[in-house]
Structure formats: C-alpha cells, structure tokens
Amino acid sequence: MSVIKVELQNIEMKFQTVEGETEAIRNVSLSVEAGEFVSIVGPSGCGKSTILNILSGLNKSTAGQVRVNGRMGYMLQKDHLFEWRTILNNCLVGPEVQGQDMKAARESVIHLLKTYGLENFMHHYPNQLSGGMRQRAALIRTLAVNPDVLLLDEAFSALDYQTRLTMVDEVWTILKKENKTAIIVTHDIAEAISMSDRIIVFSHRPAEVKSIYSIELAQAGNPPLENRKDERFRHYFDAIWKELDVHVTG
Amino acid sequence: MSQVNISPERRDYLRRTHRKRMLVLITQLFILMAFFAVWELAARMQWIDPFITSQPSGVLKTLKSLHAGGSLYLHVWTTIWETFVGFTAGTAGGLLIAVLLWWSNFLSRVSEPYLVVLNALPKVALGPILIVWMGNGMGAIIAMALLISIIVTIISMLNGFLTVDQDKIKLLKTFGASRYQILCKVILPASLPNIISALKVNVGLSWVGVIMGEFLVSKAGLGYLIIYGSQVFKLDIVMASVIILAVAAAAMYLGVSYLEKKMLKWQQ
Ligand SMILES: Nc1ncnc2c1ncn2[C@@H]1O[C@H](COP(=O)(O)OP(=O)(O)OP(=O)(O)O)[C@@H](O)[C@H]1O
Ligand SMILES: [Mg+2]
Numbered sequence: 068m069s070v071i072k073v074e075l076q077n078i079e080m081k082f083q084t085v086e087g088e089t090e091a092i093r094n095v096s097l098s099v100e101a102g103e104f105v106s107i108v109g110p111s112g113c114g115k116s117t118i119l120n121i122l123s124g125l126n127k128s129t130a131g132q133v134r135v136n137g138r139m140g141y142m143l144q145k146d147h148l149f150e151w152r153t154i155l156n157n158c159l160v161g162p163e164v165q166g167q168d169m170k171a172a173r174e175s176v177i178h179l180l181k182t183y184g185l186e187n188f189m190h191h192y193p194n195q196l197s198g199g200m201r202q203r204a205a206l207i208r209t210l211a212v213n214p215d216v217l218l219l220d221e222a223f224s225a226l227d228y229q230t231r232l233t234m235v236d237e238v239w240t241i242l243k244k245e246n247k248t249a250i251i252v253t254h255d256i257a258e259a260i261s262m263s264d265r266i267i268v269f270s271h272r273p274a275e276v277k278s279i280y281s282i283e284l285a286q287a288g289n290p291p292l293e294n295r296k297d298e299r300f301r302h303y304f305d306a307i308w309k310e311l312d313v314h315v316t317g
Numbered sequence: 318m319s320q321v322n323i324s325p326e327r328r329d330y331l332r333r334t335h336r337k338r339m340l341v342l343i344t345q346l347f348i349l350m351a352f353f354a355v356w357e358l359a360a361r362m363q364w365i366d367p368f369i370t371s372q373p374s375g376v377l378k379t380l381k382s383l384h385a386g387g388s389l390y391l392h393v394w395t396t397i398w399e400t401f402v403g404f405t406a407g408t409a410g411g412l413l414i415a416v417l418l419w420w421s422n423f424l425s426r427v428s429e430p431y432l433v434v435l436n437a438l439p440k441v442a443l444g445p446i447l448i449v450w451m452g453n454g455m456g457a458i459i460a461m462a463l464l465i466s467i468i469v470t471i472i473s474m475l476n477g478f479l480t481v482d483q484d485k486i487k488l489l490k491t492f493g494a495s496r497y498q499i500l501c502k503v504i505l506p507a508s509l510p511n512i513i514s515a516l517k518v519n520v521g522l523s524w525v526g527v528i529m530g531e532f533l534v535s536k537a538g539l540g541y542l543i544i545y546g547s548q549v550f551k552l553d554i555v556m557a558s559v560i561i562l563a564v565a566a567a568a569m570y571l572g573v574s575y576l577e578k579k580m581l582k583w584q585q
Contacts, residue, residue: 141491
C-alpha cells in the first residue's frame with residue numbers, strides 16, 4: 068500500500084468577476100500516490116490549470132477538500148527566468164523567498180546544475196541559453212526547494228518539437244531519479260501517454276473527471292521516448308483521442 | 318578580450334567600422350566649428366547685428382569676465398544644485414508614491430482621476446502660487462522642478478509595475494512569496510529599464526522646471542542670468558548662459574546614460 072501524496076475530494080471552483088460567474092470545476096476527486104506520474108488532459112479552458120493552482124495553494128477552491136502530503140513545486144509553460152539574474156541566482160530564488168539557509172541551498176543547487184549539465188552556464192544570464200537549457204534551469208529552480216510533488220503545467224509546450232521530445236525524456240529521468248511524484252497538465256496526448264502511469268481525462272468546462280486510464284505498456288518503467296515505440300501506445304492514443312471528442316469540421 | 322589571430326576579413330571589417338566612426342565624429346566637430354565660425358564672421362561683416370545676435374568672441378569675453386569676477390560659478394552651481402535636488406526629489410518621491418499605489422489597489426483607484434488632472438495641468442501655471450507660498454527663493458524653484466517631474470514619474474512607474482508579467486509574480490507566489498518579496502524580487506528589478514528611462518525624462522524636465530522657476534523669481538542662477546541679460550540687452554550674457562546650460566544638461570544626461578549601461582548589464 069503506497070502513501071497517498073495528494074488527494075482532492077469533490078472540488079468545486081467558481082470564479083467571480085464583474086462580468087459574471089465562471090464555473091471552472093464542478094466536481095473533481097482524485098488521488099495520487101507517491102512516485103506516481105499522473106497526467107491531466109482535457110479540452111482547452113476546461114479548468115486544468117485551475118486544478119493545479121488549487122493544489123499548489125495559489126487559489127482556494129470554493130468547495131471540497133484538498134489534502135496534500137508534502138511540498139509542492141510548480142513548473143509553468145514558459146521558464147520565466149528573471150533576465151536580471153544569473154542562472155545560479157535564478158535557481159536560488161525559491162530558497163531565498165522561503166528564507167532557507169542560503170549556503171546549503173547554494174551548494175545543493177550547484178550540485179544539481181552540475182548533475183544536469185548546466186555547470187558551465189551558472190554565471191550566464193538567461194538570454195545566453197537555448198530554450199531547452201532554460202527549461203532545464205527552470206526545473207532545477209523548482210527542485211531547489213526540494214518539493215515532493217511536481218506540478219507541470221504545459222511545461223514543454225513553448226519548446227520546438229525536437230527539443231520538446233528530449234526535454235520530456237530528460238525531465239522524466241530527472242524526476243524519477245529524484246524520486247518525485249508528478250502531476251502533468253498537457254494538451255499533447257502522446258506526451259501524456261509516454262510520461263505517465265495514469266491519465267485523467269477532464270470534460271468540457273465545468274471540469275469533471277470523464278475517465279481515467281491506467282497506462283500499462285509492454286515494458287514498464289521505460290523513459291518516454293522508448294514508450295512511444297510501444298505497440299500499445301497507439302491503442303491508448305486512439306482511445307483518449309476519441310474521449311476528448313475533438314471535432315475537426317471542414 | 319584581445320584576440321591574437323584575427324582573420325584578414327575581420328581586420329578589414331574593424332578598419333572599415335573604425336573609419337566610419339571617425340568620419341561621423343569629424344563631421345560632427347566640423348559642423349560645430351563651422352557654426353561658430355560663420356556666426357562670428359557674419360557678426361564681424363555686419364551681415365547680422367551683433368547687438369541682438371551676440372557673437373562668439375563677445376560670449377568668450379563675457380565668460381572670461383564672469384569667471385574673473387567669480388560670479389559665473391555662483392550662477393552655474395545654483396542652477397545645477399536646484400536641478401539636482403529637484404530631480405532627485407521628483408524621481409525618488411515619484412517612485413515611492415508609485416510603490417505605495419501599487420501596494421494598495423484602493424489608493425491607486427482613488428487617486429487615478431487626480432493624477433490624470435494633475436498630469437494634464439501645465440505645472441508652470443502653479444509657479445506664482447509656489448512663490449506666494451514659499452517666497453521668492455530657492456525653495457519655490459526646487460518645488461517647481463519637483464512638481465514638473467513627479468506626476469509623470471508616478472504615472473509611468475505605476476504603469477510599468479502593473480505590466481510586469483503576471484506569470485513571473487505567480488512563479489514567486491508558488492514559492493510562497495509575500496507582497497514585499499514580490500515587490501523587491503520581481504516588480505522593482507523588472508521595472509529597472511523603466512526607472513532608468515524615467516530618470517532620463519526627469520533630467521530634462523527638472524532643467525525646464527528650474528529655468529522656469531528662475532525666470533519667475535531668483536537672484537542667482539543661469540535662468541536669472543538669461544533674464545537679466547535680455548533685460549539689459551546684453552545678449553552676450555544670454556548666449557553664454559545658454560551655452561553653459563547646454564553643456565551642463567548634456568553632462569547630466571550622459572551621467573544617467575552611463576548609469577543605465579552599468580545597471581542594465583543583463584540586457585545585452
Ligand atoms: N482568475 C480567474 N478569474 C476568472 N476566471 C478564471 C480565472 N482563472 C481561470 N478562469 C476561467 O476558468 C476556466 C478554466 O481556466 P483554466 O486556465 O484552468 O483552463 P485550462 O484547462 O488550463 O485551459 P488551457 O488548456 O487553455 O490552459 C476558464 O474559462 C477561465 O476563463
Ligand atoms: Mg492552462
């Protein structure tokens with residue numbers, strides 16, 4: 068029996084603005100075990116980011132219960148590295164905000180930068196790095212506060228296709244190696260299948276859990292790029308594609 | 318970085334760009350000299366009336382006698398000091414108020430119409446009021462310079478603060494940042510280019526404010542010299558003051574540009 072890291076129960080979210088009320092999430096319950104990689108897919112604007120915001124504590128749900136066992140780390144679509152800070156200082160922004168012991172934090176960040184190939188770029192400014200390297204730096208910035216659960220919101224969609232495939236592989240390997248749990252929001256079905264143990268399909272807004280797929284490929288525990296070659300990959304892809312109900316009218 | 322092995326193409330390129338730069342510089346110097354030479358010549362040949370246009374040799378003579386009498390420095394320093402104080406107070410005060418308005422959404426919404434009106438109002442119109450309130454001395458002049466720059470600073474700074482990428486703020490919030498930390502770690506650094514450009518604008522505005530103020534009241538300063546010179550029809554004094562003013566204003570602007578280069582290293 069694994070430890071439950073994250074649990075959502077009957078989450079409901081209504082946004083109030085001057086223009087009116089938006090019901091973003093109607094009734095979502097889900098739980099994620101330690102070490103599990105769970106993807107959330109769903110139509111655009113259905114409330115995926117909102118779920119992550121609720122999980123991370125950025126937003127408070129209007130109803131329901133959030134139980135989180137451990138620290139959260141959030142990775143956004145763009146790297147949002149601060150142009151005025153060097154890569155090293157960018158990665159240290161989390162510990163800095165949280166008032167951690169900066170000497171220890173610095174050491175562990177430098178260690179991470181070394182491990183993941185950014186050693187020679189620590190003292191560079193972000194605009195001197197390629198898109199992939201920047202995203203890796205953003206991941207290290209997230210890891211610097213030593214989170215147990217990583218929330219990735221379209222974390223790769225700003226990258227070009229090739230970089231994206233490699234980054235997915237890299238990030239997956241890093242997160243597995245560091246024993247993290249991950250909740251991944253993506254609109255790329257193939258990416259979701261290749262990275263996750265489970266895929267949760269959301270309905271149109273207001274979001275509800277439409278269905279859940281446990282991904283069982285022929286070879287368990289392979290990195291994403293390998294998984295794409297798996298014979299069952301196609302089968303999952305078609306099923307989820309149908310589920311998402313994407314109509315192409317022409 | 319000194320490169321030991323420069324390819325011939327590179328050397329050619331460097332030589333070409335150097336030559337172009339020199340050409341621009343020489344032309345600039347030439348225009349300046351030609352301007353003064355033609356001015357002097359025209360005055361001597363009586364093509365223009367030096368009584369109302371002055372002439373470079375007369376300006377030089379005036380500068381010398383002002384220098385000998387020592388009053389030149391009194392006037393120059395008075396004006397520079399007033400400008401510096403007005404500029405610093407206007408910029409710092411504007412920045413501070415902008416931070417305050419960023420902090421409190423309520424305050425910023427309340428103050429909005431007032432700022433709009435104050436911004437539209439030509440501040441010079443307030444000059445006589447300032448003189449009545451503060452007396453005809455340095456205080457009124459500095460207040461003039463401050464007033465002319467502070468409102469623009471508030472408005473442009475606040476706009477800058479509010480357009481900082483929301484996702485950058487969100488990122489800091491995911492680490493649990495407080496509002497104060499968001500201010501110090503994102504809003505202010507991200508607004509640095511904005512702050513510098515406000516500095517540049519304010520340098521110019523402060524000169525305007527100070528000279529306007531000195532026109533209205535004052536017993537010393539370059540603005541005073543200009544008014545005095547024109548009243549007694551000594552155009553040499555007027556022209557000399559204008560030239561000093563141009564040099565001083567340019568020097569202050571260059572100072573800010575230098576600061577910009579130093580502070581925005583990461584932008585290159
Ligand atoms: N702060 C807010 N105030 C008002 N409405 C909001 C707010 N945040 C999100 N919404 C609304 O809630 C709905 C869900 O938004 P959300 O960003 O979670 O969607 P998403 O699934 O992440 O979409 P996408 O796939 O485009 O990223 C949208 O209709 C959005 O307009
Ligand atoms: Mg989203």
